[in-house]
Amino acid sequence: MALLTDDECQADVVVLGTGLTESIVAAAVARSGRRVLHLDAAETYGGAGRSLPLREYIAWAGDARDARMPGDGVQAGGDLRSLPRHGWQRLWEPFAPRRTPETAEMPEETREQTEVPEGQRAFALSPERTECYAERSFEWDPFQQMNGIRRKKNELLRNPSAFSLDLSPRLLYGRSEHVDVLIESGVARYLEFQGLKFTRVLTSEGLISVPLTKSEIFQDAHLSKAEKRMLMRFITSIQPYVSSLAFQSAAQLGVDQAAKIKGPSDQSALGMELDGSWRAFLQQQNLSERLQDFITYSICLWDWAPTEAFPQLSCREALERLGAFISSLGLYGRGTSMPLLFPMYGIGEVSQGYTRLCAVHRGVYALRTRATHLLAQEEEDGTMQLSGLVTCRGEQIKASRLVAACGELLQDQVPSQSSSQHCRRMTVLLSSPPLGEEGVSLCVVPPQSLDPPLQNVVQVLQLDFSSGACPHGYFLAHLSQASISDPGPLPFADLDRVLEELLKRSPKTACIFRCRYLQRPRDVATRWDVSTRTGGFMERCLHEERLAVVSDPPAVPQLLAVQEVHDARRIFGSFFGAESAFLPKPQHVAEEEMSGSLEELEHFNQQMQAQEAQEAQEPPVASLVQEDAEQ
Amino acid sequence: MSAKKKVLLKVIILGDSGVGKTSLMNQYVNKKFTNQYKATIGADFLTKEVMIDDKLVTMQIWDTAGQERFQSLGVAFYRGADCCVLVHDLTVPKTFESLEVWRDEFLIQASPRDPDNFPFVVLGNKADLESKRKVTAARATQWCKSKNSIPYHETSAATAQNVEVAFQEIARRALKQEHTEDPIYLPETLTLNANQQNFSNNRPMGPDCAC
Ligand SMILES: Cc1cc2nc3c(=O)[nH]c(=O)nc-3n(C[C@H](O)[C@H](O)[C@H](O)COP(=O)(O)OP(=O)(O)OC[C@H]3O[C@@H](n4cnc5c(N)ncnc54)[C@H](O)[C@@H]3O)c2cc1C
Ligand SMILES: Nc1nc2c(ncn2[C@@H]2O[C@H](COP(=O)(O)OP(=O)(O)OP(=O)(O)O)[C@@H](O)[C@H]2O)c(=O)[nH]1
Ligand SMILES: [Mg+2]
Numbered sequence: 001m002a003l004l005t006d007d008e009c010q011a012d013v014v015v016l017g018t019g020l021t022e023s024i025v026a027a028a029v030a031r032s033g034r035r036v037l038h039l040d041a042a043e044t045y046g047g048a049g050r051s052l053p054l055r056e057y058i059a060w061a062g063d064a065r066d067a068r069m070p071g072d073g074v075q076a077g078g079d080l081r082s083l084p085r086h087g088w089q090r091l092w093e094p095f096a097p098r099r100t101p102e103t104a105e106m107p108e109e110t111r112e113q114t115e116v117p118e119g120q121r122a123f124a125l126s127p128e129r130t131e132c133y134a135e136r137s138f139e140w141d142p143f144q145q146m147n148g149i150r151r152k153k154n155e156l157l158r159n160p161s162a163f164s165l166d167l168s169p170r171l172l173y174g175r176s177e178h179v180d181v182l183i184e185s186g187v188a189r190y191l192e193f194q195g196l197k198f199t200r201v202l203t204s205e206g207l208i209s210v211p212l213t214k215s216e217i218f219q220d221a222h223l224s225k226a227e228k229r230m231l232m233r234f235i236t237s238i239q240p241y242v243s244s245l246a247f248q249s250a251a252q253l254g255v256d257q258a259a260k261i262k263g264p265s266d267q268s269a270l271g272m273e274l275d276g277s278w279r280a281f282l283q284q285q286n287l288s289e290r291l292q293d294f295i296t297y298s299i300c301l302w303d304w305a306p307t308e309a310f311p312q313l314s315c316r317e318a319l320e321r322l323g324a325f326i327s328s329l330g331l332y333g334r335g336t337s338m339p340l341l342f343p344m345y346g347i348g349e350v351s352q353g354y355t356r357l358c359a360v361h362r363g364v365y366a367l368r369t370r371a372t373h374l375l376a377q378e379e380e381d382g383t384m385q386l387s388g389l390v391t392c393r394g395e396q397i398k399a400s401r402l403v404a405a406c407g408e409l410l411q412d413q414v415p416s417q418s419s420s421q422h423c424r425r426m427t428v429l430l431s432s433p434p435l436g437e438e439g440v441s442l443c444v445v446p447p448q449s450l451d452p453p454l455q456n457v458v459q460v461l462q463l464d465f466s467s468g469a470c471p472h473g474y475f476l477a478h479l480s481q482a483s484i485s486d487p488g489p490l491p492f493a494d495l496d497r498v499l500e501e502l503l504k505r506s507p508k509t510a511c512i513f514r515c516r517y518l519q520r521p522r523d524v525a526t527r528w529d530v531s532t533r534t535g536g537f538m539e540r541c542l543h544e545e546r547l548a549v550v551s552d553p554p555a556v557p558q559l560l561a562v563q564e565v566h567d568a569r570r571i572f573g574s575f576f577g578a579e580s581a582f583l584p585k586p587q588h589v590a591e592e593e594m595s596g597s598l599e600e601l602e603h604f605n606q607q608m609q610a611q612e613a614q615e616a617q618e619p620p621v622a623s624l625v626q627e628d629a630e631q
Numbered sequence: 632m633s634a635k636k637k638v639l640l641k642v643i644i645l646g647d648s649g650v651g652k653t654s655l656m657n658q659y660v661n662k663k664f665t666n667q668y669k670a671t672i673g674a675d676f677l678t679k680e681v682m683i684d685d686k687l688v689t690m691q692i693w694d695t696a697g698q699e700r701f702q703s704l705g706v707a708f709y710r711g712a713d714c715c716v717l718v719h720d721l722t723v724p725k726t727f728e729s730l731e732v733w734r735d736e737f738l739i740q741a742s743p744r745d746p747d748n749f750p751f752v753v754l755g756n757k758a759d760l761e762s763k764r765k766v767t768a769a770r771a772t773q774w775c776k777s778k779n780s781i782p783y784h785e786t787s788a789a790t791a792q793n794v795e796v797a798f799q800e801i802a803r804r805a806l807k808q809e810h811t812e813d814p815i816y817l818p819e820t821l822t823l824n825a826n827q828q829n830f831s832n833n834r835p836m837g838p839d840c841a842c
């Protein structure tokens with residue numbers, strides 16, 4: 001039974017999947033005045049970058065038994081669509097369970113028999129939706145150290161929405177393309193952030209704060225005098241690339257000044273080879289091993305140890321990262337000088353912000369709606385041209401352009417392959433902050449910090465209730481490690497060791513649950529078999545820029561959202577030309593901002609008047625006292 | 632600072648498509664009504680300042696932007712709501728039957744700390760179409776009573792009947808809720824502010840804020 005009206009079945013662009021990149025594209029297209037139909041087979045927004053409440057999270061991680069409360073019907077299998085939403089199913093039969101095993105077994109040819117208009121052809125898509133997360137496991141009380149875990153579990157499951165757990169947690173640089181787009185588009189109005197409170201490095205001597213400003217370096221308790229000099233000298237020597245001005249806070253500098261601080265320009269007077277190795281450059285600078293690690297891992301947030309098998313950090317990339325970090329530093333004042341922002345409730349919230357913007361600009365939304373076929377129109381010259389798609393309810397959508405998340409557009413019987421780079425992830429819920437202090441914060445663990453050394457650097461993102469990710473009194477740690485080699489039998493061994501090391505520091509800390517999985521983005525190039533009719537057709541659509549496929553959230557960088565806006569802009573540009581305005585400020589947002597400033601001005605004037613009136617009446621001392629009393 | 636104290640209340644309006652959610656907002660805020668139905672587009676949120684017991688509060692009324700049509704409102708939409716307005720069209724019984732689902736949906740998604748006492752207000756809209764009425768006041772009142780006594784108003788976005796009264800109640804209940812939520816100290820969050828391309832602190836007016 002069709003739900004969409006005839007009018008809604010006509011779109012300029014259909015978007016499949018509600019991950020961050022797809023949602024940005026959808027918003028941009030709608031904002032440009034074109035009709036968008038945005039579908040997702042799942043029941044919730046966010047695609048592979050979604051943020052889940054506890055029960056959905058556990059079901060996803062594979063242990064459905066643990067997600068179940070007495071009397072409800074959560075089913076196994078990590079398919080969030082199997083979770084019950086009683087109300088809707090009762091009132092909206094068409095939305096009832098979406099899994100159709102029968103169709104899965106039907107050969108491609110049979111399913112192509114779907115009725116299509118004259119001159120059109122249908123190409124079947126795989127009914128299976130696979131994900132880029134593998135080897136998922138979830139355990140309560142993994143170290144069997146807790147008394148009363150049952151009670152705790154029930155207590156947490158009673159309010160599962162107090163959790164918002166990211167599958168692929170992401171931070172944003174305070175000054176970045178993405179933040180600019182959020183502000184300009186108006187999506188920022190829907191969002192709140194927490195600033196990162198601190199970054200630490202776990203070394204053999206314990207958790208150390210990385211000094212980031214001149215005075216911090218001066219006062220630092222861990223660095224030797226020689227190291228302090230080395231560090232200051234280094235900062236001074238990279239001035240031509242990343243102005244050391246930035247080491248002062250941007251608030252002092254003024255935003256305009258800070259904005260001018262850009263990444264590397266040209267070849268340098270210092271003779272730095274931009275394509276040369278950053279490690280080698282740091283060695284040349286006579287920095288101690290420890291300082292090299294600090295700069296590489298905790299400031300550049302580089303994901304790889306200097307092992308041959310791993311990608312190497314070039315000076316160019318390092319300076320870009322240094323620039324991003326430093327120009328965001330201290331930008332937002334107020335106790336937090338750290339350059340990174342965590343979106344409240346996780347990155348899934350950001351994609352939902354974009355979907356709202358899209359909806360506000362006439363975008364039509366239907367979750368629980370899967371595309372079963374692509375439709376093609378035969379042109380006069382005999383070629384097939386993308387003309388739309390068919391939904392699981394049999395609605396025929398007319399659209400000449402399609403954007404699809406990698407996992408939404410799989411060809412039947414063609415197993416998707418993963419790229420070799422992957423990220424090992426572990427998320428634990430703890431009873432006290434693993435990084436020693438409350439607040440959203442980051443810790444990096446260079447390989448040599450532990451003995452024997454780790455295979456690769458480990459990053460730890462600590463979250464607490466201030467980020468909306470977990471209830472008050474609990475702490476989340478997202479541990480991750482990038483890798484290239486075959487995961488092997490014990491892919492999470494390093495993450496476990498780092499956790500153990502952190503927990504050693506506070507023996508009373510209980511680990512309430514542990515979830516582990518591999519994030520293996522699929523190889524976009526081998527998604528379909530081009531020798532088949534369907535695969536060949538999709539490949540052609542891709543070349544003719546009628547179809548854009550969005551890759552899975554990247555495994556590397558593990559914790560930064562840097563690619564999405566860029567990808568979205570590229571896709572939007574490939575459809576409508578680079579000169580099309582990408583998410584310009586909506587009129588009503590501009591008006592609101594204007595009235596906001598006027599209001600502030602008015603408020604200021606009122607205060608001035610009140611003060612003047614008061615001064616005229618009373619001696620100044622008295623007025624001060626009165627104000628104090630009021631407070 | 633005694634001059635102006637800003638309290639921001641988030642109010643969301645739920646109900647089936649076509650019951651008059653957008654019309655009610657527009658009638659209340661802009662004192663306008665149009666008879667032509669088009670599925671809502673271009674609606675984000677409307678703000679209105681109201682005085683409640685000498686207190687100036689800013690009500691931010693969020694329209695569903697049409698995402699409710701296929702039950703596709705994400706959890707982000709519900710977050711931080713201080714009051715939830717449930718609207719039905721009293722000429723269409725199905726829209727009244729949906730209220731139960733909308734209420735459940737809200738409680739699941741927004742998961743307020745104290746679901747039993749979360750403020751809802753039910754509006755039976757299109758009261759000007761008395762001759763076509765299909766949902767009696769008694770039936771609506773009874774349902775509201777069974778849900779921990781939700782206040783019920785019959786409104787007309789067309790004639791503005793009861794609209795002001797209903798939104799006064801909504802604001803009052805939202806304000807009360809705002810005071811009871813967040814008993815735990817919540818660290819301030821950052822919002823990206825376009826005026827300064829900089830951050831300002833959000834929610835400066837927690838219940839425990841002394842200023
Ligand atoms: C909260 C709200 C609810 C509305 N509900 C309805 C409704 O139910 N029925 C109806 O017919 N009209 C409604 N409108 C007005 C409706 O949005 C405009 O009539 C319509 O978008 C105009 O379309 P357009 O193609 O001329 O402009 P567009 O090119 O679509 O709009 C230009 C820009 O202005 C914004 N914009 C448009 N109108 C307004 C407005 N009134 N206030 C603030 N920003 C605006 C749009 O979002 C867009 O960013 C509503 C407006 C708002 C703000
Ligand atoms: N007679 C009468 N008509 C009304 C009243 N309120 C709304 N309408 C009409 O009902 C129709 C739908 O109103 P909307 O405000 O757009 O409804 P909505 O709930 O926002 O609908 P969606 O945005 O599609 O979810 C319009 O044609 C309005 O003119 C009312 O109080 N009386
Ligand atoms: Mg509406």
